[in-house]
Amino acid sequence: MSQSNAASGLQARLQAARHSDVSSLAGSRSMAAAVGDVVQGLLYAPLWFTMAWQDIRQRYRRSTIGPFWLTLSMGILVGTLGFLYGALFQLPIDNYLPFLALGFLAWGFISGVINEGGTVFIEAETYVKQIKLPLSTFVYRIVCRNMIIFAHNSVVYIVVMIWFGIWPGVAAFQLIPSLALLLATSVWGALLLGTLCARFRDVPQIAASFLQVAFFLTPIIWTPELIGDRIIFVEVNPFYHFVELVRAPLLGQSITGLTWLVTLAITIGGWLGTLLFFRLFRARIAYWVS
Amino acid sequence: MAVLKLENVGVDFPIYGGGSRSLKKAVMRAASGGRIGRDAEDRLTARVLTDVSLSFQDGDRVGLIGRNGAGKTTLLRVLAGVFEPTQGRITRHGRISPLFDAMLGMDMEATGYENIVLRGMLLGLSAQKARSHSEEIAEFTELGEYLDMPVRTYSSGMVLRLAFAISTCVDPEILLMDEWLSVGDAHFIKKAEVRMLALFQRSSIMVMASHSEQLIRDVCNKAVLLHQGQVLTVGEVGQVLEAYHALEVPGAA
Numbered sequence: 001m002s003q004s005n006a007a008s009g010l011q012a013r014l015q016a017a018r019h020s021d022v023s024s025l026a027g028s029r030s031m032a033a034a035v036g037d038v039v040q041g042l043l044y045a046p047l048w049f050t051m052a053w054q055d056i057r058q059r060y061r062r063s064t065i066g067p068f069w070l071t072l073s074m075g076i077l078v079g080t081l082g083f084l085y086g087a088l089f090q091l092p093i094d095n096y097l098p099f100l101a102l103g104f105l106a107w108g109f110i111s112g113v114i115n116e117g118g119t120v121f122i123e124a125e126t127y128v129k130q131i132k133l134p135l136s137t138f139v140y141r142i143v144c145r146n147m148i149i150f151a152h153n154s155v156v157y158i159v160v161m162i163w164f165g166i167w168p169g170v171a172a173f174q175l176i177p178s179l180a181l182l183l184a185t186s187v188w189g190a191l192l193l194g195t196l197c198a199r200f201r202d203v204p205q206i207a208a209s210f211l212q213v214a215f216f217l218t219p220i221i222w223t224p225e226l227i228g229d230r231i232i233f234v235e236v237n238p239f240y241h242f243v244e245l246v247r248a249p250l251l252g253q254s255i256t257g258l259t260w261l262v263t264l265a266i267t268i269g270g271w272l273g274t275l276l277f278f279r280l281f282r283a284r285i286a287y288w289v290s
Numbered sequence: 291m292a293v294l295k296l297e298n299v300g301v302d303f304p305i306y307g308g309g310s311r312s313l314k315k316a317v318m319r320a321a322s323g324g325r326i327g328r329d330a331e332d333r334l335t336a337r338v339l340t341d342v343s344l345s346f347q348d349g350d351r352v353g354l355i356g357r358n359g360a361g362k363t364t365l366l367r368v369l370a371g372v373f374e375p376t377q378g379r380i381t382r383h384g385r386i387s388p389l390f391d392a393m394l395g396m397d398m399e400a401t402g403y404e405n406i407v408l409r410g411m412l413l414g415l416s417a418q419k420a421r422s423h424s425e426e427i428a429e430f431t432e433l434g435e436y437l438d439m440p441v442r443t444y445s446s447g448m449v450l451r452l453a454f455a456i457s458t459c460v461d462p463e464i465l466l467m468d469e470w471l472s473v474g475d476a477h478f479i480k481k482a483e484v485r486m487l488a489l490f491q492r493s494s495i496m497v498m499a500s501h502s503e504q505l506i507r508d509v510c511n512k513a514v515l516l517h518q519g520q521v522l523t524v525g526e527v528g529q530v531l532e533a534y535h536a537l538e539v540p541g542a543a
Binding site for chain 2: 287
């Protein structure tokens with residue numbers, strides 16, 4: 001692993017700054033402390049990257065193909081469902097299968113972040129109780145972990161691309177801003193959920209059942225065209241827009257203005273709301289998980 | 291220069307029994323205008339630390355003394371910055387190394403070398419810096435080629451040895467410990483002691499909670515007696531231990 005040599009100088013300086021602090025109740029609830037946590041967590045990139053990688057390796061250690069089990073099971077799922085639903089919906093397979101593969105790819109990431117985001121601080125209890133690390137470190141860890149899974153799963157789409165001779169072309173460049181939006185929202189989402197769930201232990205259950213419903217409400221297995229003139233059900237679904245951030249560029253389509261608008265608004269609004277919330281409860285998390 | 295200063299620090303610990311942490315109660319409470327759910331809202335809190343004022347400077351080797359439940363561990367966690375106090379303020383200058391659990395972050399499936407990097411990073415080292423300690427740790431732990439194998443294949447003594455060696459390779463400015471780190475087999479104890487004393491010498495401030503009076507007499511030059519979350523006595527070790535013994539008389543009856 002070659003980790004951020006350039007960043008290490010900056011990291012050393014910021015960590016040195018961290019070594020002096022004054023904390024009081026007022027300080028604990030300041031916006032500076034909340035923003036500081038989120039920013040400083042980024043500087044622990046080598047740590048959370050290693051932890052995320054270790055999480056994946058731990059899951060698959062001693063298995064022959066390791067994390068590529070993820071790829072394989074995803075490939076089987078997409079392959080079988082693609083042919084079945086393609087026939088059910090009477091959609092041409094060379095359009096439907098790529099659509100389905102990308103839908104699953106995006107959904108796997110979104111649901112992974114939401115499910116694991118809920119338990120992020122509860123799982124990290126031993127760390128939270130023993131060493132002072134920015135709490136966001138653990139959030140970045142789970143987002144990164146799901147990004148690694150995403151990368152493995154994307155092999156499925158590469159196979160699909162080769163099979164059907166798809167080339168997204170310049171549309172793929174949209175991925176740069178679109179993945180940035182997806183990641184930024186994942187971080188606030190997991191931070192907010194993790195904080196809530198540390199206090200209210202029912203929330204992870206609620207989130208899990210909500211996700212199940214959301215999966216069927218979102219055009220992943222079915223295409224938006226199938227809903228006909230009730231397209232409004234698709235357009236008001238934020239999950240649809242976030243799935244589109246991954247799907248459209250790789251299908252060689254351009255992301256619609258509406259999708260950009262909705263996802264950008266959710267990213268900004270979500271961060272503002274989360275910071276206001278996190279500001280009040282950040283310092284309580286260590287107490288809640290103890 | 292390292293500084294650790296607490297001014298009137300208090301810690302209230304919320305106690306969530308069974309269902310009081312449920313969302314239902316919070317929603318009920320909101321829906322009922324705070325009347326019906328009031329029993330749940332009357333959150334039970336335990337005052338674990340009350341009005342603690344302490345100040346430590348370079349060279350202080352502090353022993354925390356007190357009975358079980360006196361608040362020693364909580365105080366250490368406040369010093370470590372894990373618990374931000376609910377009253378008062380705390381000022382810290384210096385890199386803090388809490389060594390509460392030598393095993394923190396150890397991954398049983400990873401190899402010894404991987405664990406050196408993983409644990410080292412948690413202790414605040416860069417990956418390169420942690421790796422640079424590998425050789426020294428290999429020599430100290432006498433684990434040799436075992437370091438290339440997953441930690442789960444180690445005996446429990448070997449795991450402890452590795453955890454101990456990694457935890458003690460840091461250069462702390464403020465070292466916090468909850469009891470002495472355990473190291474496993476007898477042959478190793480002497481070696482570990484030397485290493486531990488060297489770690490103390492490298493640190494500017496050391497605060498250790500312990501039930502072992504001998505240990506506190508040996509390594510500390512200052513002691514704090516905690517009782518029911520309050521500081522009863524601060525000062526020279528012998529004098530504080532006397533105060534502690536005076537405390538114990540009514541308890542023994």
